Amino acid sequence: MKAGVAHFPTTYSMPPSELGPALEDHGYESIWVAEHSHIPTSRESRWPGGDTLPQNYYDTHDPFVWLTALAGHTTDLLLGTGICLVVQRDPIHTAKQAASLDQLSGGRFQFGVGAGWNAEEMADHGTPFEGRFKLMRERVAAITEMWTADTPEYHGDRVDLPPMTINPKPLQDPHPPIHVGGSYPGGARRAVEWGNGWIPIPGRGEGTLAEQIAHLRSMAADAGRDPHSIEVSIYFAPADPATLVEYAEAGVDRVAFNLPSVAGDDAITTLAAGMAALTSAGLR
DSSP, X not given: OEEEEEEOOOTTSOOHHHHHHHHHHTTOOEEEEOOOSOOOTTOOSOOTTOSSOOTHHHHXXXXXXXXXXXXXXXXXXXXXXXXXXXXXXXXXXXXXXXXXXXXXXXXXXXXXXXXXXXXXXXXXXXXXXXXXHHHHHHHHHHHHHHHHOSSOOEEOSSOEEOSOOOOOOOSSSSOOOEEEEOOTTHHHHHHHHHOSEEEOOTTOSSSOHHHHHHHHHHHHHHTXXXXXXXXXXXXXXXXXHHHHHHHHHHTOOEEEEEEOSOOHHHHHHHHHHHHHHHHHTTOO
16 A cells, blocks of 8 residues: 655644655655645634644644645655646646646646635635535646647636646656545546545545445446546545555545644654554555
């Protein structure tokens, strides 16, 4: 099973110069960093994780800037957004930032995307909460076009871009993998329709995780896709051997352990615990 970490990078987290080597030394293959541009003080949207929004949601760095810094201190580590809130971002700038990161990292960028949950945050970017999934689809499609076409253009209901020249292109061919965040069944359906991976939220949606993944594979086959070409990644996976075995049996391809926004020995202890749990589960 592939092993990564899910992380909110902040000023009080382990800096990239230390975290990058520590991740590779412990055997991790990827890191997935969160994004929130800001948190409005008028927020009424309920955080899906509970009643109190953790401080690191307020404090997280820009993911592309931080991952570029991390790229300079790593060699093989995959660098993922987990997730990029594309409904709050200009697609032209995002296409260029992502392609630049992929080039500068030697082709290691993973594009995790999602529509988000904070309606007030979206509103500050001029994005209505209703219809955000359609907007996400069109912006990702436009970004993909800008990555792959010599003279890209895109004409949708929500995104309309004239022919243009935009460089650099990503190093990966045809483009960095697109991992679609979202609970079952909508997230799974969108991953099959236009993604290379799915990031489910265990415990949400109908059925067990194993049933959800089986349905994902079935939908992929029905769509004429290789059922196993869509990677399934679990963010904030517990460092619990029994749970990891359940995930493996369900068909999970990657677990990303929660790396809190901490530094020093606290961060190193967390990294070691994740790999120890995988070893105990017989998955490493």
